[in-house]
Amino acid sequence: MNKDRLKKILLIVLTGFGVLLITTGSYAWKTFTSTITNIQEEIDYQKNQKRLENIDLEAGEPISLLLIGVDDPGEEGDPYQRSDALIYVTLNPHTETTHMVSIPRDTYTEIVGHGKKDKITHSYAFGGTKMTIRSVENFLNARVDYFVKVDLRGLEDIVDAVGGVEVNNDFKFTYHDITFEKGPIHLNGKEVKEYTVMRKDDPRGDFGRQERQRKVIKAIVEKGTTLTGLTSSISNFEEIFAAIEDNVRTNMDLEAMWNIQRNYQDSLNHIVEHEISGKGGEINKTYYFMADQEKLKKVSKELNKQLEK
Numbered sequence: 001m002n003k004d005r006l007k008k009i010l011l012i013v014l015t016g017f018g019v020l021l022i023t024t025g026s027y028a029w030k031t032f033t034s035t036i037t038n039i040q041e042e043i044d045y046q047k048n049q050k051r052l053e054n055i056d057l058e059a060g061e062p063i064s065l066l067l068i069g070v071d072d073p074g075e076e077g078d079p080y081q082r083s084d085a086l087i088y089v090t091l092n093p094h095t096e097t098t099h100m101v102s103i104p105r106d107t108y109t110e111i112v113g114h115g116k117k118d119k120i121t122h123s124y125a126f127g128g129t130k131m132t133i134r135s136v137e138n139f140l141n142a143r144v145d146y147f148v149k150v151d152l153r154g155l156e157d158i159v160d161a162v163g164g165v166e167v168n169n170d171f172k173f174t175y176h177d178i179t180f181e182k183g184p185i186h187l188n189g190k191e192v193k194e195y196t197v198m199r200k201d202d203p204r205g206d207f208g209r210q211e212r213q214r215k216v217i218k219a220i221v222e223k224g225t226t227l228t229g230l231t232s233s234i235s236n237f238e239e240i241f242a243a244i245e246d247n248v249r250t251n252m253d254l255e256a257m258w259n260i261q262r263n264y265q266d267s268l269n270h271i272v273e274h275e276i277s278g279k280g281g282e283i284n285k286t287y288y289f290m291a292d293q294e295k296l297k298k299v300s301k302e303l304n305k306q307l308e309k
Contacts, residue, residue, distance in 0.1 A: 156189030
C-alpha cells in the first residue's frame, strides 16, 4: 500500500517538473512532452469532463486530486488489481492550503456502478479508474477533478530516481529484515516500499501506516519545492521520466500540469491531514472498516469548504 509514488506525483505536478525543465533545457522538454502524451488516460465520465472544461487553473481556482495506488494482481486465479492506496487531496492557492485524507482500503461503502456495497479497494477491480473515482466521490460527497494513478510495482524506480526521501520516524521497527530507527531517517526506494506497507506491528494499525504514507508524500513535496532538492536528480531526468511513463497514468494534459505547477505552489504552504474515523467489523466472515458517518460528514464539509463549494 505504498504512496511513495503518489508523493512523487505531487512533486511532478506541483513543483518538480517546472524546475526540472527550466534547468535541463529543450531536450528535457521534448522528453517531458513525449512522456505526458504516453501517460494520458481518458475516462468516460461525463460529470467529470464537464467539470474540467470550466476549471480556471490560471486564476488558481481550487481543485481536487485523487491519488490512486494500484497494487499487484492477486495470486493464483485472482488476476484483478485493486486500488490499494487512495489519497484525496484539495489544493487551494487562495487559502494557501492543501488538505489530504487517506481512505482505508477496507472501507465498506457503495461501489457506484457495481450495484452493491464492498471494500472500496475492490472498486478498481470491478470497474477500473472510473468506478474508483465515482465511489470515492460518493463516499466523501466531494468531487474529483483530476486523478493520478500509479502502479505500485514501479515504486522503487521512482523513489531511487529522485534520490530517496527523508522522514521523521515515530518509533523503531523492523520489517522484512530492514530496521527503521526512531527519528530522522533517509529512505531509498526499497526501504520506502517496506516503510509504508507495514501495519501489523504499528500500534495504530492501518491508521499508522496511512500516516507514514502521508509523511513520505510530504517529504517528496518539500524536496521538490527547492532547486537544491532537485539538483541531485537533474542528471537522472531520463530515468525519472522513464519511471513515470512506465508506472503513471493521469487525466491531466500538458497545459493543466504546467498551470498547476505554476499557480498552485502556494497551496503547499500549509498541509492539513484528515483521518477517516471508524471501527473494524465483520460481515459474512469478511473484515471491513466501518466509517463513523457523523465524523465523515465533518471531513466532507471541510473538504468542500476548501473547494469553495
